[in-house]
Amino acid sequence: MCDALRTEAVAPRRAGAALLLAVLAASGTAWALTGDAAPYRVTQKGRAFAPGSIFMHAGQAIEIVNDDGELIHHAYLDNPNFSFDTGEQRPGSKTVVAFPRPGQFTILCGIHPKMKLLVAVK
Ligand SMILES: [Cu+2]
Numbered sequence: 001m002c003d004a005l006r007t008e009a010v011a012p013r014r015a016g017a018a019l020l021l022a023v024l025a026a027s028g029t030a031w032a033l034t035g036d037a038a039p040y041r042v043t044q045k046g047r048a049f050a051p052g053s054i055f056m057h058a059g060q061a062i063e064i065v066n067d068d069g070e071l072i073h074h075a076y077l078d079n080p081n082f083s084f085d086t087g088e089q090r091p092g093s094k095t096v097v098a099f100p101r102p103g104q105f106t107i108l109c110g111i112h113p114k115m116k117l118l119v120a121v122k
Contacts, residue, residue: 039063039096042117044073049107049117058121061098066091074110079103
């Protein structure tokens with residue numbers, strides 16, 4: 001892969017992994033598999049991820065909640081080591097994403113370019 005080809009804010013793509021995780025979360029069985037405590041909760045009130053940065057270990061997960069009134073959000077990560085795409089997050093929805101391996105990641109919102117969430121996984 002050539003880094004120069006990875007332009008910023010490209011159109012988010014649909015990732016099968018994220019869809020699978022969403023299905024697991026909906027079934028309520030995902031956490032028995034990880035063996036970890038509840039995922040880190042990330043809110044999006046006021047068009048901002050909060051907290052803005054998270055430090056965690058491989059295998060842990062974040063739960064991205066759209067609690068921002070009537071706004072739609074669309075969190076995604078496009079990284080050579082790990083990618084996901086929540087698709088449109090309707091008000092009141094939440095998506096759980098587990099990070100399987102170490103790395104430094106920046107999650108963006110496909111609708112609000114200023115939204116950034118840094119995730120450091122070790
Ligand atoms: Cu947004």
